[in-house]
Amino acid sequence: MVPPSQAAPPFVRMAAHPLRWRLLTELAGSDYRVRELTERVGEPQNLVSYHLRLLRGDGLVTSRRSSFDGRDAYYHLDLDRCAQALTATGVALHPALHLGPRPPSAMTARRPGRVRVLFLCTGNSSRSPIAEALLRHRSSDGRVEVTSAGSHPKQHIHPDAIRVLHEEYGIDIAGRRTRHLDTVADHRFDYVITLCDKVREVCPDFGDDSRLIHWSIADPATTSADQDTYPAFARVAVELDTRIRHLLSVFAATTPGG
Structure with a gap:
C-alpha cells in the first residue's frame, strides 16, 4: 500500500x-x-x-x-x-x-497583428456588451478589436450592465447602442463567442477562419421584476472577466486559424 x-x-x-x-x-x-x-x-x-x-x-x-x-x-x-x-x-x-500568476503583459505580447472578436447573445443588452467592454478594457494595448451583437437586440443596454461596469471596473458604456447580428454577419472575425444557448442555435457561419466558442452563461436580467438584478449582473461580470483573462492567454499562445 x-x-x-x-x-x-x-x-x-x-x-x-x-x-x-x-x-x-x-x-x-x-x-x-x-x-x-x-x-x-x-x-x-x-x-x-x-x-x-x-x-x-x-x-x-x-x-x-x-x-x-x-x-x-x-x-x-x-x-x-x-x-x-x-x-x-x-x-x-x-x-x-510553485506556479505563480502569469504577468498580464505577457498575455498579448507574442501576438502579431490584431485579433478580431465578436461576442453574441440574444438581446445585446446584458452579457455581450459587458463582455465587449471587459475585453476591450483588458486588452487596452489595441491588439484586440472587439464588438458585440444580438439576434434580437433590445432597444437599450440594461441599466445594471452600465452600472456594474462603471462601479466595479471603472468602465463607462453609457450611450452605447445595441447592435443586430445582421450588421456584422458579413464581417471577418478570428473568434466568435456565443454567450447564450439560444443565440448559439442561430449563429451564422462566419467562415473557416473563425473559431467558434460557446460560453453558456445565464441571463442576469431574468430575475423577477420585484427583485434587484444588480447582484446577478455582478456575478455575470465576474464570470465573464475570469473567462476573458483565460482567453487573453489563448491569444498569446495561438494565431487565428492555428
Missing part, C-alpha cells in the same frame, strides 16, 4: 485517465453538451456521462441547464480551479515548482 504522503495528488489521479483528459481538453476550449462531447471524443454517452460526473464531483467541471432546451445541460471547465490544482500538484512534487 502506498503511504498517503507518497500518493499522487488528486488532480493527477483525476486527469491521468485518458478519457477524462480528453474531456478536460475539449472543455478547455468551449462549453459543450453531453452529446457533443460524445461526438468529439468518440465514446458512448453513458461512459462520457460517468466521467463527467467524476469531474464534477472533483469540482473541476460544472454544469448548467440550457436556456434553449431545459432537457440539455452545458458543461464548463473551471480553469481557475484547474490552475489551483496544478499549483498544488507542483508543490507536492517540489516546493520550487
Whole structure:
C-alpha cells in the first residue's frame, strides 16, 4: 500500500485517465453538451456521462441547464480551479515548482497583428456588451478589436450592465447602442463567442477562419421584476472577466486559424 504522503495528488489521479483528459481538453476550449462531447471524443454517452460526473464531483467541471432546451445541460471547465490544482500538484512534487500568476503583459505580447472578436447573445443588452467592454478594457494595448451583437437586440443596454461596469471596473458604456447580428454577419472575425444557448442555435457561419466558442452563461436580467438584478449582473461580470483573462492567454499562445 502506498503511504498517503507518497500518493499522487488528486488532480493527477483525476486527469491521468485518458478519457477524462480528453474531456478536460475539449472543455478547455468551449462549453459543450453531453452529446457533443460524445461526438468529439468518440465514446458512448453513458461512459462520457460517468466521467463527467467524476469531474464534477472533483469540482473541476460544472454544469448548467440550457436556456434553449431545459432537457440539455452545458458543461464548463473551471480553469481557475484547474490552475489551483496544478499549483498544488507542483508543490507536492517540489516546493520550487510553485506556479505563480502569469504577468498580464505577457498575455498579448507574442501576438502579431490584431485579433478580431465578436461576442453574441440574444438581446445585446446584458452579457455581450459587458463582455465587449471587459475585453476591450483588458486588452487596452489595441491588439484586440472587439464588438458585440444580438439576434434580437433590445432597444437599450440594461441599466445594471452600465452600472456594474462603471462601479466595479471603472468602465463607462453609457450611450452605447445595441447592435443586430445582421450588421456584422458579413464581417471577418478570428473568434466568435456565443454567450447564450439560444443565440448559439442561430449563429451564422462566419467562415473557416473563425473559431467558434460557446460560453453558456445565464441571463442576469431574468430575475423577477420585484427583485434587484444588480447582484446577478455582478456575478455575470465576474464570470465573464475570469473567462476573458483565460482567453487573453489563448491569444498569446495561438494565431487565428492555428
